[in-house]
Amino acid sequence: MDWLIAHGIVGRSDLPIPEWLFGWAAALVLIVSFVALAVLWPEPRLEGDRGWRRLFGLPQLPVDVVCGAIGVFLFGVTIWAGLAGAEASAANWAPTFVYVIFWLGFAVGSVLFGDIFRAFNPWRAIARAVAGVAKLARGGTLPAPLPYPERLGHWPAVVGLFAFTFMELAASDGDLPRNVALAALAYSAVTWIGMALYGIDRWIERGEAFSVYFNLFSRISIWERRGRDVGVRRFLSGLAALEPLPGTVPLLAVMIGSVTFDGASEGKPWVNIAPDMSDFFQDVGLSPENALMVTYTIGLLFVIGIVYGFYRLGIAGARTVGGGFDSDRLAKAFVHSLVPIAFVYAAAHYMTLLLFQGQAIWFLASDPLGEGDDFFGTADRAIDYSLIGANATWYWQVGFVVAGHICALILAHDRALALYREAREAVRSQYWMLGVMVGFTTLALWLLSQANQ
Amino acid sequence: MRAVERGQRIGLILSAIVLAAVAFLILRPDDEDDPAPTSQTTTVEQSPQGEPTATVPAPEPEPEFAVIRIRDGGVQGGEQRITVEKGDVARIEVRADISDEIHLHGYDLYRDVTPDKPARFKLKADIEGVFEIEAHDLGHVIVGTLVVEP
Numbered sequence: 001m002d003w004l005i006a007h008g009i010v011g012r013s014d015l016p017i018p019e020w021l022f023g024w025a026a027a028l029v030l031i032v033s034f035v036a037l038a039v040l041w042p043e044p045r046l047e048g049d050r051g052w053r054r055l056f057g058l059p060q061l062p063v064d065v066v067c068g069a070i071g072v073f074l075f076g077v078t079i080w081a082g083l084a085g086a087e088a089s090a091a092n093w094a095p096t097f098v099y100v101i102f103w104l105g106f107a108v109g110s111v112l113f114g115d116i117f118r119a120f121n122p123w124r125a126i127a128r129a130v131a132g133v134a135k136l137a138r139g140g141t142l143p144a145p146l147p148y149p150e151r152l153g154h155w156p157a158v159v160g161l162f163a164f165t166f167m168e169l170a171a172s173d174g175d176l177p178r179n180v181a182l183a184a185l186a187y188s189a190v191t192w193i194g195m196a197l198y199g200i201d202r203w204i205e206r207g208e209a210f211s212v213y214f215n216l217f218s219r220i221s222i223w224e225r226r227g228r229d230v231g232v233r234r235f236l237s238g239l240a241a242l243e244p245l246p247g248t249v250p251l252l253a254v255m256i257g258s259v260t261f262d263g264a265s266e267g268k269p270w271v272n273i274a275p276d277m278s279d280f281f282q283d284v285g286l287s288p289e290n291a292l293m294v295t296y297t298i299g300l301l302f303v304i305g306i307v308y309g310f311y312r313l314g315i316a317g318a319r320t321v322g323g324g325f326d327s328d329r330l331a332k333a334f335v336h337s338l339v340p341i342a343f344v345y346a347a348a349h350y351m352t353l354l355l356f357q358g359q360a361i362w363f364l365a366s367d368p369l370g371e372g373d374d375f376f377g378t379a380d381r382a383i384d385y386s387l388i389g390a391n392a393t394w395y396w397q398v399g400f401v402v403a404g405h406i407c408a409l410i411l412a413h414d415r416a417l418a419l420y421r422e423a424r425e426a427v428r429s430q431y432w433m434l435g436v437m438v439g440f441t442t443l444a445l446w447l448l449s450q451a452n453q
Numbered sequence: 454m455r456a457v458e459r460g461q462r463i464g465l466i467l468s469a470i471v472l473a474a475v476a477f478l479i480l481r482p483d484d485e486d487d488p489a490p491t492s493q494t495t496t497v498e499q500s501p502q503g504e505p506t507a508t509v510p511a512p513e514p515e516p517e518f519a520v521i522r523i524r525d526g527g528v529q530g531g532e533q534r535i536t537v538e539k540g541d542v543a544r545i546e547v548r549a550d551i552s553d554e555i556h557l558h559g560y561d562l563y564r565d566v567t568p569d570k571p572a573r574f575k576l577k578a579d580i581e582g583v584f585e586i587e588a589h590d591l592g593h594v595i596v597g598t599l600v601v602e603p
Contacts, residue, residue: 012559013583015602020480027476035469039462352582385559390581390603452583452598 011090012385013266013452014352017394022449025398029405029441033434036406037427040413046240047418052224054231067116068125075122075184081368082181091370092177096360098184099168099175104354107346110214114223114230117214118204123191124211127200145199148206153246156194158254160187160209162304165258169265170296172289206245213255216242216339220407239339239411244332250308252335255342256440257304259349260447264303265296267450274299307440311338314436321428323420333419334433337411341440344404348397348448352388359383397448405441409434516544518573521597523549523566523588533586533597537578543599545574545586553591557599559584 017025074097082094089095106117118124135142167174167183174180187209194203204211219238224231242248264270274295281291315331325333359381364370366379373379388396412433420426522529537543547555547564548571555564555572559580564572578601586597 010558011561011584012580013585015581015583015600018482020482024473024477024480027480028473031469031472031476035465039465382561385580385582452600 010353010357011383012352012356014393014397014448015390016451016453017397017445017448019449021394021398022445025402025445026442028402029438029445032402032406033409033438036409036413037430037434040410042417042423044414044418046234046237046411046414048240049234049237050241051237052226052231052233054226054229056230057228058225058230060228064119064125064128067119068122068128071120071122072125077368079181079184081370082177082179082184085177085369086371087177088370089175089177090360091367093361093364093368093370094177094180095175096357096364098180100354100357101361103164103168104346104350105358106210106214107217107343108354110218111220111343114221114225115215115218117211117218121204121208121211123188123195123208124200124204127192127195131200145202146197148198148202151246152206153248154206154212154251155247156203156207157209157212158247158251160190160207161213161251161254161258163187164209165254166297166300169258169262170293170300172293212251216251216255217343219336220340220343236340236407236411239336240414242336242339244335249311249331249335252338252342253304253308253311256338256345257307258300259342259345260307260443261300261303263349263447263451265299266452267447268453270299310439311436314432314439317432317435318429321425321432322422323425323429325419333415334412337408337415337433337437338440340404340407340411341437341444344400345444347404348400348444351396351400352393355387356383356385359387394448398445401441401444401448404444405437408437408440412437516542518544518546518575520571521545521547521586523547523551523553523591523596525550526591528594528596532595534600535597536600536602538602539578539581541578543574543576543578543601545597545599547572547574547586547588547596549588551591554589555596556587556589557584558587560599 078094078097081092081097085092085094106120109116131142163183167179171179174183191203191208194207197203198207205215206212219242220236221238222232222235224233224238265274274292277295277298278288278291281294282288286294312327312331315327315334318334319325319327319330360383362378363381366376367373368375413430416426416429416433417423420429519533519535521533535543535545545557547566549566550568552565552567555566555574556562557564557574557576559582560576562574562576564574566572578599581601581603584599584601585595586599588594588596
């Protein structure tokens with residue numbers, strides 16, 4: 001009974017944060033929230049702030065070509081290792097690269113350095129190269145792409161992200177190298193079809209799951225590239241400038257819900273329920289493997305639904321204070337405040353995975369197939385698990401969660417000031433948003449206190 | 454929005470910081486009060502399966518190994534949890550009715566087990582965290598976890 005199917009590549013898991021720290025952090029969250037209500041600014045500051053200070057120029061084409069080539073090369077290595085290498089998740093390059101370096105590394109990189117994935121995106125690089133060649137062959141022009149249907153919004157990205165988290169957390173053998181490579185190929189096909197239909201840039205902005213995901217996180221950063229220039233903007237103003245589309249709220253629900261489920265699946269309640277559910281599905285005729293997969297998929301969908309429902313509940317509450325907005329409009333208006341929460345959920349939950357399993361990439365690079373090669377002389381390296389102790393991990397985790405809470409409060413507060421004509425309505429709507437934020441933050445802390453118990 | 458004076462704001466923030474710091478100090482367990490480092494705290498739940506053979510306690514040499522028993526393709530009493538404190542010596546013994554290779558993750562130790570000879574791990578627990586103990590041939594089943602607390 002391997003309940004840790006999702007963690008086929010993990011050598012060390014986190015200890016649960018102790019009760020006293022949980023209590024202290026929860027108290028801190030409440031103190032912070034009430035102080036925020038009193039001291040936050042009375043006029044919107046982030047709204048409409050498109051201020052930006054140029055720092056240096058960056059030649060666009062060479063950067064795109066070099067970074068794109070690196071992205072395509074790593075993508076190629078991953079497919080090759082996944083298909084041709086040893087069928088063992090820990091010994092093969094593909095699972096660690098996809099689930100740790102790419103998925104978590106770019107999330108952290110986006111917050112630190114801005115939207116760097118755009119330059120490294122292998123699908124974009126290949127599509128642009130193909131478009132360039134096609135343009136030459138056709139003598140200078142390409143047929144214009146179809147207009148992107150407004151109602152589609154971020155929905156393709158919602159489906160893509162859910163499919164990825166399904167592979168990561170619910171699919172049996174989702175961590176096996178071959179399955180990783182096949183999923184990457186299937187996703188490539190969908191991506192290039194989307195790009196061919198609606199244009200490369202449009203699809204990157206709205207449909208390509210990873211571009212949309214990393215772009216959301218990059219909006220937390222102060223770095224912004226405009227054309228050939230790189231500059232800095234006011235902290236969090238990138239999120240205030242986010243244009244919510246159909247599907248943006250479900251997208252955030254998938255982002256927060258999947259990490260929540262991953263955390264909750266380590267805790268006692270789920271560990272107690274899952275075998276019973278799995279037994280039930282075996283009784284109806286599923287194989288043990290499929291029964292487990294169905295069980296985990298239901299758990300994943302259920303938690304995503306809870307996250308979505310909880311946010312909509314807060315929005316329904318905020319609607320009662322007046323202002324005459326429909327709930328869909330309000331849900332979109334405040335969705336950007338969930339982005340820092342989504343990031344700190346991932347950061348707190350996956351920090352040690354990135355720090356420890358991330359080290360594995362050094363020896364996997366020397367032996368990507370897991371067949372005993374040693375290309376760079378690093379194949380014998382081991383993971384240094386003493387890099388960060390349990391106490392330091394706990395403080396970082398709590399620090400991330402509280403910081404995300406503060407960012408979310410600031411964003412929601414600023415938006416409320418811009419949205420409501422009456423200052424009193426703005427403040428009263430924030431009681432509801434505050435409830436949502438405190439709920440999400442306490443949930444994050446609770447999950448950390450339940451980890452691996 | 455209620456107008457709050459600049460001085461009031463700073464005062465509020467300062468008092469909040471003081472409040473948070475006080476809460477931290479009160480809730481944080483005082484390391485100094487801890488008794489001298491305890492000896493190995495090994496906890497293994499023995500859950501008898503109703504089999505009479507399980508009631509015979511084998512006389513173990515001191516200090517005791519925490520025992521994980523693999524039988525009929527599963528772990529007796531479910532996945533075992535062995536808790537030690539950092540710096541202590543962890544002693545884990547895996548007995549099985551099959552031959553297998555047992556892998557202690559993180560510390561990356563491998564020991565062979567046969568029906569005649571148990572796999573014995575004896576290690577200084579100097580890395581904190583939760584580490585899986587896995588039976589490789591049994592379909593990579595997790596038979597137990599080693600928990601090293603700070």
